[in-house]
Amino acid sequence: VSAKEGINIDELLEKIVEYIPAPTGDPAAPLSALIFDSYFDKYVGTVAKIRVYNGTMKKDDVIRMVSTGRDYNVGDVGVFRLSFEKRPQLGPGEVGYVIANIKSVTDTKIGDTITHAARPCEKPLTGFRDVKPMVFAGLYPMYSDDYETLRESLQKLKLNDASLLFEPDNSYALGFGFRCGFLGLLHMEIIQERLEREFDLALVTTAPSVEYHVTTVKGEKLVVDNPVKLPDIESAGRVRETINSTGTGIISVGRLLCDEDRHAVAEFCLKLGWPVYADITSGLRLGGIGTNIIKHFDQQLLDTAVNKAAAPSAVIHIGGPVTSKRYCQFLSQNRPDHFIVIKPDSTRYDPVYAVTEFIESDISHFCNAICSVISCGGSRLGRQMQDFKNFYERSAAKAQEIIERYFKNECNSNTGISGINTSDSDTSVIDKNKSLISEISVARIVSRLIPDKSALFLSSSMPIRDMELYGDFSLKSNIEIGTNRGASGIDGIISSAAGISAGSGKPCTVIAGDIAFIHDLNSLAFIKKERFPVIIIIINNNGGGIFDFLPISSCADIFEKYFVAPHGFYFRGAASDFGIDYCQARTCKEFESAYKDACIRAASAARANLINPGLISKCPNNQNNGSDNHETSPASIIEVITDRLYNFNLRKKIKKEIIDWLNSGGAFDE
Numbered sequence: 001v002s003a004k005e006g007i008n009i010d011e012l013l014e015k016i017v018e019y020i021p022a023p024t025g026d027p028a029a030p031l032s033a034l035i036f037d038s039y040f041d042k043y044v045g046t047v048a049k050i051r052v053y054n055g056t057m058k059k060d061d062v063i064r065m066v067s068t069g070r071d072y073n074v075g076d077v078g079v080f081r082l083s084f085e086k087r088p089q090l091g092p093g094e095v096g097y098v099i100a101n102i103k104s105v106t107d108t109k110i111g112d113t114i115t116h117a118a119r120p121c122e123k124p125l126t127g128f129r130d131v132k133p134m135v136f137a138g139l140y141p142m143y144s145d146d147y148e149t150l151r152e153s154l155q156k157l158k159l160n161d162a163s164l165l166f167e168p169d170n171s172y173a174l175g176f177g178f179r180c181g182f183l184g185l186l187h188m189e190i191i192q193e194r195l196e197r198e199f200d201l202a203l204v205t206t207a208p209s210v211e212y213h214v215t216t217v218k219g220e221k222l223v224v225d226n227p228v229k230l231p232d233i234e235s236a237g238r239v240r241e242t243i244n245s246t247g248t249g250i251i252s253v254g255r256l257l258c259d260e261d262r263h264a265v266a267e268f269c270l271k272l273g274w275p276v277y278a279d280i281t282s283g284l285r286l287g288g289i290g291t292n293i294i295k296h297f298d299q300q301l302l303d304t305a306v307n308k309a310a311a312p313s314a315v316i317h318i319g320g321p322v323t324s325k326r327y328c329q330f331l332s333q334n335r336p337d338h339f340i341v342i343k344p345d346s347t348r349y350d351p352v353y354a355v356t357e358f359i360e361s362d363i364s365h366f367c368n369a370i371c372s373v374i375s376c377g378g379s380r381l382g383r384q385m386q387d388f389k390n391f392y393e394r395s396a397a398k399a400q401e402i403i404e405r406y407f408k409n410e411c412n413s414n415t416g417i418s419g420i421n422t423s424d425s426d427t428s429v430i431d432k433n434k435s436l437i438s439e440i441s442v443a444r445i446v447s448r449l450i451p452d453k454s455a456l457f458l459s460s461s462m463p464i465r466d467m468e469l470y471g472d473f474s475l476k477s478n479i480e481i482g483t484n485r486g487a488s489g490i491d492g493i494i495s496s497a498a499g500i501s502a503g504s505g506k507p508c509t510v511i512a513g514d515i516a517f518i519h520d521l522n523s524l525a526f527i528k529k530e531r532f533p534v535i536i537i538i539i540n541n542n543g544g545g546i547f548d549f550l551p552i553s554s555c556a557d558i559f560e561k562y563f564v565a566p567h568g569f570y571f572r573g574a575a576s577d578f579g580i581d582y583c584q585a586r587t588c589k590e591f592e593s594a595y596k597d598a599c600i601r602a603a604s605a606a607r608a609n610l611i612n613p614g615l616i617s618k619c620p621n622n623q624n625n626g627s628d629n630h631e632t633s634p635a636s637i638i639e640v641i642t643d644r645l646y647n648f649n650l651r652k653k654i655k656k657e658i659i660d661w662l663n664s665g666g667a668f669d670e
Helices: 009-019 144-159 185-198 233-244 259-272 297-301 304-309 325-333 363-371 383-412 439-449 461-470 493-504 514-518 523-530 545-549 556-564 572-577 588-607 644-663
Strands: 032-041 045-054 062-065 071-073 076-080 084-086 095-099 113-116 135-141 165-171 175-182 203-205 212-215 221-224 249-253 276-278 314-318 338-343 357-360 455-459 480-484 508-513 534-540 581-585 636-641
Touching (some): 135 144, 135 185, 144 165, 144 175, 144 185, 175 185, 185 203, 233 314, 233 338, 233 357, 233 363, 259 363, 338 363, 383 439, 383 588, 383 644, 439 461, 439 508, 439 534, 439 588, 439 644, 455 461, 461 545, 480 493, 493 514, 493 534, 508 514, 514 534, 534 588, 545 556, 572 581, 588 636
Parallel strands (some): 249 276, 338 357, 455 480, 455 508, 508 534, 534 636, 581 636
Antiparallel strands (some): 032 045, 045 095, 062 071, 062 113, 135 175, 135 203, 165 175, 212 221
16 A cells, blocks of 8 residues: 555555444434543633544533533534634544633543533543652752743643643742652653753752652551651651650740641641740731630740749740740740750751750641640640640730730720820820820731731831730631841832732731831832732831830930931822822721721732732733723722830830739739
């Protein structure tokens, strides 16, 4: 047979008809069609190549992918020639294509069955199995600025390669990157080579690994695709021995990087039952995971006698460094017998040179491993530990009572700031009715009202300290918290908040001082252009409030001019110039109302998908088409007018009242 010479072509075709049976199938039966290939076309979306077994498929049919359950409207069907040839319909035995406005090849899985949504087939065609990665490796850009380029490049490759799986990953050594799943080593090499050649990326690739199936001592089965996440049973056993031999213990939690770690640590804290000092950066301080997270922990360390009674014999620290200097001083004065640090990287954390064991491990998996080898806290806590925990809880309850009383007085006051006699010589208020809200009240209101699944960014020293010391509990468990005290306290606060919103895909509330806001004012143009749902709360106390707490405050000849640096500005005009919604608040009620409205606006923007995590200026919603100044931005500015010296003295009054109660022995009363 030679096609070139035309020899025996007719005979060959006759034999094909004779020996190969014609396809069978019932055109009246429910549709069942097999997907045997697909690819992405930038004009029409995914094109699925199919073979119809039963039923018929035509334009405008509503079809369903059996494996995903998703429905699509058929735009075109046809067969393959040298180019696509449209047909009115495809029936049993026919091989062709279907175009149905499908956005990704991941929705057209090879071997899947297509049927009609209104009249589905009884069972799918046999033999389908989901694509399962067999090899896993991390891909990290050599230069951190290429992270977004790497994300976009992987998304483009995935358009025509449904077997490529990836998710964001973070390494303390390599920075931000992606954990990728491949079909095998050859597939991994091809993807890496394409990223480097087609997208001009310099990459660092971690050693490939396979999927591990782990059975814990309690019979629980885990599937782990990264060796770092393997439960460290040996270390967990040593920690269990320390826990069982400890009379008084504390858990301290520093910065946690993801919700998975936060949930695992919260479960461990609940199960162990020890008092917990949750740093504001942990994301647990404002959540309601249990009564053993001690509110206002710093406030309890103000009295010497209480300080000694609160001393633990063991400390388990999880995560990054803590913010509180007073907590570190407390540990330095009362060095524990056991100080265990659990971190996901090898960077040393030993603030008082007392660490007895350092464990480098994935936090969520290590916490799960510990939980599998310890008993429940309620049945395990001895009398000494229970008394120790009750001692902390009594102190925290009293601090909460004192702070809440001042807060309620402020909310109900109509005669002056917080209803305090403004004739006191140590209280400086320019105008008795100038403001009825303190920075402490801002922290309490935000901590209570911030929506779940949102982010909170605290800039400079005072907003961080206020949220740490005076913030209240809420019932939220998915609040991502970022902080930036900065090299000078004023570097890029607004743009940093925009980055958190973009990276997390969540609305972000930022609390910033007025000086910090002034030094990053131009970032409002970025907020407006990219339409980030960022709520900017400006604490306008006409200068730098942190300096009142420093010794330099006694140098009256230079203090006000060079350190406080009063500016005399209000920011309504700046908000108007950049086209951002603005509200000024001088009372607790005004601030509470403004913040609720701003949260609703930001949440609506997030639900409408106006933010695209990690992709800036790529989404059509984010492109500046020249009419940007006339569009409504989801961002908001709330300017809180308050008095610097009043806030300084209010903090002193609260601190003194707590110390007086501690000195009276209230913390030791049953």
